[in-house]
Amino acid sequence: MSSRRLQTKPMITCIKTFLVSYSLIFWLTGVILLGVGVWGKVNLEAYFSLASEECTNAPYVLIGTGAFIIVFGLFGCFATCRGSPWMLKLYAMFLILVFLSELVAGISGFIFRHELQTQLGHTYENAVKLYNKIDSSSSAVDAIQRTLHCCGVNNYTDWSETAYFATHGIPGSCCRSDAVCTDDNLRVLATAANLVYSQGCFTVMTQTVEANLGIIAGISFGISCFQIIGIFLACFLSRYISKNQYEMV
Numbered sequence: 619m620s621s622r623r624l625q626t627k628p629m630i631t632c633i634k635t636f637l638v639s640y641s642l643i644f645w646l647t648g649v650i651l652l653g654v655g656v657w658g659k660v661n662l663e664a665y666f667s668l669a670s671e672e673c674t675n676a677p678y679v680l681i682g683t684g685a686f687i688i689v690f691g692l693f694g695c696f697a698t699c700r701g702s703p704w705m706l707k708l709y710a711m712f713l714i715l716v717f718l719s720e721l722v723a724g725i726s727g728f729i730f731r732h733e734l735q736t737q738l739g740h741t742y743e744n745a746v747k748l749y750n751k752i753d754s755s756s757s758a759v760d761a762i763q764r765t766l767h768c769c770g771v772n773n774y775t776d777w778s779e780t781a782y783f784a785t786h787g788i789p790g791s792c793c794r795s796d797a798v799c800t801d802d803n804l805r806v807l808a809t810a811a812n813l814v815y816s817q818g819c820f821t822v823m824t825q826t827v828e829a830n831l832g833i834i835a836g837i838s839f840g841i842s843c844f845q846i847i848g849i850f851l852a853c854f855l856s857r858y859i860s861k862n863q864y865e866m867v
Contacts, residue, residue, distance in 0.1 A: 630701070630858060637698045637851045644848060645691025647841075652684030687716070694848075698855070706856035710849050717845040735827065739820045743771045749782045751789065760791035766826070767794075768819035776818070778807055788814055 655678070690712050697705030742762075745755040763769055769792035770776035777788045787804030790796065792814035803809045 630855070630862075633851060633855045633858065634698050634701070637848070637855055638695055640848050640851060641691050641694035641698060643844075644694065645688055648684045648687030648689075648691055650684070651680050651687065655680030655682075655684055694852070697852075701855075701859055703856040703860045706852045706859075710852035710856070713845050713849045713852065717842055717849065720842050720845070735824055738823065739771070742820060742823075743776075746771055746776060747780055749780060749789065751782070751786075760789060762819055762823075763789070763791040763815070766819060766822045767815050768817050768822045769815040770818050771820050772818040773816060774810065774814045775807060 690709065693705070693712075694709045697709050742759070745759050749756045749759055751760075769788070774788060774792060777783045777792075782789070783805075787801060787806075788810050790799060790804070792810075793799035793804075794813060794815060799813050803813055
């Protein structure tokens with residue numbers, strides 16, 4: 619019996635070390651998600667005002683997910699150090715739920731990406747038509763045009779069909795340089811053509827999403843594989859402790 623304990627203890631210690639390291643990294647991802655959610659809520663609220671209610675809640679989803687992962691990351695460290703089989707099984711079940719959620723979200727996002735782009739296009743088009751430079755949707759349009767260096771939905775001429783253009787012209791957020799743009803120049807399409815961004819915002823946004831789709835898919839796949847490692851370690855340690863009836867001190 620003593621010989622068996624001597625052979626079992628190094629194995630369990632090794633697995634515990636790996637699982638604690640994994641749990642700490644998992645906890646760190648929760649901190650990052652929480653930080654990104656808070657940052658998005660504070661700095662990108664104008665962008666979310668253009669989107670649907672589900673997208674508007676995206677920062678809260680990140681904050682909630684991050685906080686949940688932080689709690690269970692600490693729970694994983696505690697369960698590993700305690701060496702409790704039922705705690706380790708509970709931790710593994712949580713990791714399985716996270717893995718399945720990431721898998722479903724990734725597949726859904728890939729399958730419905732064109733529908734999401736179309737919805738974004740319609741939403742942005744409505745925001746341009748109702749632009750008044752006052753409400754949150756108008757602020758989002760200005761932020762997008764300045765950040766992505768674009769103008770209008772398809773191009774700058776879209777603004778000629780809006781009520782805002784009749785009295786103010788093209789918004790100043792379309793200007794390549796504020797120094798050369800004046801209210802009089804922005805009221806004339808022919809003159810404004812040389813002063814504003816020529817590319818439409820919907821095209822730029824679509825190109826940006828498509829260009830980064832491979833990167834996003836790769837990161838999602840890597841994170842999913844990372845969850846599988848944790849699931850395997852937690853299940854293996856739980857089974858190994860139960861099989862050898864080893865009491866962790």
